[in-house]
Amino acid sequence: MISDEVVQAAIIAKLKTFTTVTVLLTDGVNDIKELQWQGDDFHYPAVRLDLEDNSIYFDEQEKCTLQEVTFSVYIYSQERSSKQCSQIKGLMMNSFIGKSWSGTGVKFVKIRLNDNSPAIREDERTWRSSAQFKSRVHAP
């Protein structure tokens, strides 16, 4: 079983390679973190990863350990319009969808977009948009 933190670290590492996204962030790659990150030093716009599910996928042939992961990427912005929030999400989605890659200790097979939530006002000043992805993962 590939543990949650390995999957999460690999996705965050991949997100940090999307230069089209990181150039739009105030502090570059440092503004990409896990959703429940417990710090208070952060900037907007921000990118946050939420690993929602990481479970064994039972394949009949049992040739290899196969897991299915579901994760959401949230984009936060405090601009007056939702444009920046949507723009970052669009770039991130284009970089993710259909991609397969090997991270540290885990290989992702063809990332699929499962759901896409356009920008909403989380509170009076903060825009939030998100995209949910699914992928099968196995050991490289």
Next chain:
Amino acid sequence: MATKTQLVKTSDIVRYADRLATAIRKNLSWSRKLKGTVIVEKPKETKGGVSISISVGKYALDPRGKPLSGMARAFEYGSGIHATRGKKGKYRIDPFRARALAFNWAAGETNIRALESSLFKARKSGDTSNKFLGRAPDGRLMFRYVDHPGVRPRHYMARARAQVRESSKKELALSIRNNIKNEIGLVIKGMKK
């Protein structure tokens, strides 16, 4: 890849919550404190489906350090003698920063003689529990504590729900139809392979 059929997608629920939160903010435009505390929480996927919460006042604190959710609840359902839920009746408010509560009170001014008389009697008898403490130098009336009658309900959430119900019902029905159509399309596509 075999997937669970999703009749209602997370994005459908998020869109509905956004509509509802916008309506709540609009209905709370009279309250500077509460208007900015309406938060659309993150959606949660459970085995039974998707859920999302909208909180009012949960993350903002009053001067005592308590969440404003109590205030939010009071203005939705009413409080004190106006409560539409729970126990009805006045509730006591004590000062916590100063030794007395001081405020301008029109009804108190009309009964000022009775208040002053109660203060006079208390002073004469050495009673230290009298509610009225006199007039402050700036003219406000001072009290040791008050029995607050509470606030009338404004039903800002119930009204918001009613405001978005019809349009959201239609939109959600359309989304469900599209989601079913897409799922069937995917199944047929899978069968052809």
